[in-house]
Amino acid sequence: MAGPVGGGRGGPAVTGGGEIPVSPTASPAAGGPSAPESGMTGATVTLRIFKGVPGGELGYATYEVPEVVGMVVLDAVHWVQRNLDTELACRWNCKAAKCGSCSAEVNGHPVLMCKTRIDTLRRGPITVQPLRSFPLIKDLVTDVSRNYEINKMIPPFTAAPDDGTPWRIAQMDVDRLYEHRRCIECFLCQDVCHVNRGHDLSARFFGPRFFVRVASLEMHPKDVLDRRDLVRDLGGLGYCNITKCCTDVCPEHIHITDNSIIPLKERVADRHWDPVRWLGRKLRGTSPPPEAP
Numbered sequence: 033m034a035g036p037v038g039g040g041r042g043g044p045a046v047t048g049g050g051e052i053p054v055s056p057t058a059s060p061a062a063g064g065p066s067a068p069e070s071g072m073t074g075a076t077v078t079l080r081i082f083k084g085v086p087g088g089e090l091g092y093a094t095y096e097v098p099e100v101v102g103m104v105v106l107d108a109v110h111w112v113q114r115n116l117d118t119e120l121a122c123r124w125n126c127k128a129a130k131c132g133s134c135s136a137e138v139n140g141h142p143v144l145m146c147k148t149r150i151d152t153l154r155r156g157p158i159t160v161q162p163l164r165s166f167p168l169i170k171d172l173v174t175d176v177s178r179n180y181e182i183n184k185m186i187p188p189f190t191a192a193p194d195d196g197t198p199w200r201i202a203q204m205d206v207d208r209l210y211e212h213r214r215c216i217e218c219f220l221c222q223d224v225c226h227v228n229r230g231h232d233l234s235a236r237f238f239g240p241r242f243f244v245r246v247a248s249l250e251m252h253p254k255d256v257l258d259r260r261d262l263v264r265d266l267g268g269l270g271y272c273n274i275t276k277c278c279t280d281v282c283p284e285h286i287h288i289t290d291n292s293i294i295p296l297k298e299r300v301a302d303r304h305w306d307p308v309r310w311l312g313r314k315l316r317g318t319s320p321p322p323e324a325p
């Protein structure tokens with residue numbers, strides 16, 4: 033019954049597992065079963081939700097939820113928590129697709145549960161799993177702290193001390209940075225990237241979310257630091273082979289690959305491999321380290 037434990041990222045992987053029987057645990061303190069909601073369609077939605085903790089029984093519990101017009105997966109999970117299984121763990125906050133907390137895999141696709149309408153999914157049972165690339169904590173909740181460790185490795189925005197104010201920045205540059213700033217840190221891109229998911233390279237790979245962050249700093253006209261060697265060496269930019277899976281799942285529609293990763297790769301190549309620039313640096317005595325990528 034127990035699924036395998038020990039994913040490539042140093043924690044339990046969520047793959048498989050049998051059926052877990054669940055007896056209703058709606059708590060009287062929570063008000064007991066909900067009163068009928070307006071907008072009920074009369075249909076029922078079947079949810080298969082991953083449950084368990086590392087070292088314990090891992091599997092899927094099945095719940096029947098009354099469908100409501102416009103219902104999203106997070107609504108259905110909340111209904112389960114309130115009416116059938118108060119111990120079901122799920123992380124969420126804004127329910128408006130802006131906090132990035134309710135990331136999960138629905139029918140195998142990394143999505144925000146609050147943005148995924150039930151009526152857009154194929155008919156039949158809906159499977160809800162935690163993000164597969166991160167260590168499991170409980171049920172739908174994973175440990176994404178590795179992302180915050182990566183974030184700390186990236187030097188923040190730094191302007192020249194004598195740059196003066198007010199700054200004047202071309203609208204074109206503002207627009208370019210704006211796209212990167214839309215990131216809500218849902219980590220769906222980190223979850224789906226095969227470098228994280230299929231290989232044990234997390235210690236050598238920042239991942240798409242952090243390539244977006246580095247790109248936004250490198251493209252900022254007022255930033256004076258150079259993070260190209262960092263993103264190449266510590267960040268493992270070369271491991272990205274442009275599969276674009278990260279772009280496909282981004283709920284903010286950031287063109288992660290085209291507008292962050294490829295420009296970063298070009299900048300790294302310019303620094304290390306462009307012969308004209310190399311000659312210029314040689315003459316100025318500012319050559320970068322000569323080692324291969």
Ligand code: SF4
Pocket residue numbers: 214215216217218219220221222240241244278281282283284285286288
């Ligand atoms: Fe989420 Fe997109 Fe940010 Fe990745 S880049 S963390 S998918 S919002």
Ligand code: F3S
Pocket residue numbers: 224225226227239240271272273274275276277278279289293
């Ligand atoms: Fe991964 Fe995105 Fe590159 S999914 S391989 S970071 S294009």
